[in-house]
Amino acid sequence: MSAPDLAGLTALVTGGASGIGLATARLLAARGARVACLDLEPDGLPDPLTGIRADVADDAGVREAVAEAARVLGGIDILVNNAGIGAQGTIEDNADDEWHRVFDVNVLGMVRVTRAALPHLRRSDSAAIVNTCSIAATAGLPDRVLYSATKGAVLALTRATAADLVHCGIRVNCVNPGTADTPWIGRLLDRAADPAAERAALNARQPMGRLVSADEVATAIAYLASPLSGSTTGIDLPVDGGMQGLRIRPRT
Template sequence: MNELHGLRAVVTGGASGIGLATANLLAARGAQVAVLDLDPGTVQGPLRAIRADVGDDDSVRAAVEAAVTALGGLDILVNNAGIGAAGTVEDNPDSQWQQVLDINVLGIVRVTRAALPHLRRSALSRPGSTAAIVNTCSIAATAGLPQRALYSASKGAVLSLTLAMAADHVREGIRVNCVNPGTVDTPWVARLLDAADDPAAERAALNARQPHGRLVGADEVAAAIAYLASPLAGSTTGTALAVDGGMAGLRLRPPRP
């Protein structure tokens, strides 16, 4: 498939996990891709690696400009950078709330704000086509998960932000959507499992709460992002695509003994 041939994409948080899987898939489908990451040192060609801290506006603006210069423009933005947090509403101090909301929500704001002039130019230069923004949200935005109060609040904001952005920019030829992954087999989840008292039991519990019985693969989320970013989704905007093994919508009976 080469439906992204000739398009230019930026992926934030693209050095590992969902971001790296997405960057590699976009490149495999024909796009030129720049990865913005706090530590992009492991990123290899054909991806272009650019250091960026989505928590710092100056860093973001410099990185986006560097990416646009390297790529010759910008047609696709994937806002994937984010951090996690565990705990109930009692457990996380104000400083952690501020950090997570700053990265997960304001990080999207900063990167999108810097990218919008270039995405508008892309839409104007390709009559009949649209530029695309895809935000990485989470099942935590739509389902109550235990021990995820702060993280869920941040991703609920991402979902609402996605809808508002879609309304603001649809008439400029810019589509905005998000993906809502379930629990994905990423380095962050691996660290949570390693920190658990019984990692094997914790993994089994995470597998079991998703109706298809396993963790979601990063490549599966990347495929959803690539679709939403592509011209094949030209009439899709303001949507949240769940990639969660049925967790958001299915209510299965307990398995028979």
């Protein structure tokens, strides 16, 4: 039996204490990697994951947390930039302060963590960065202007960073999940006037007729992080139940 594809590698996952981040951290560990999770609330992570408290909006804190992760893990081969926050509304609905806040986490958060991790990634023979983007970067979704703008920036950031780092042997890709069944979506549904109707509408929006699971997104991230995808860089991989690519007829 061959060794797991990530055996001997180390991985850092931001937003790794819940949702897509936790599913990804668990899967990377199951495939042989040593994994540290940066999160605002990292307590209670299952073994063998290592939790490190960090706010991606705080540059000094990020640098300290990444250095601690590299010390604990013995280096960083894989970086998964997953930490992010949501936002609702049209272009008229959010004040400037909210625009700055969401961009600070969703875009600059990835910049800060990547910047801090690069010295460690440059020493790796299997370096990979995977950013969690969104279907919102490539499809116009109603009432998601601010969130979509940040994810459009993440998509451009991914491609440009891939171009800058390709000659360093560092691959950079992103995943574009559709609406995923995560705690954030659960809280969003809880605030809806009719949670059941809202969930049905989200399910119907994706051609497969259901929300994407966190484990499905994690599997895509693990593929892009693995040395087995060593010729893949600068791409965005949809995990959206066909939402971006399919144009199907409504069921009658």
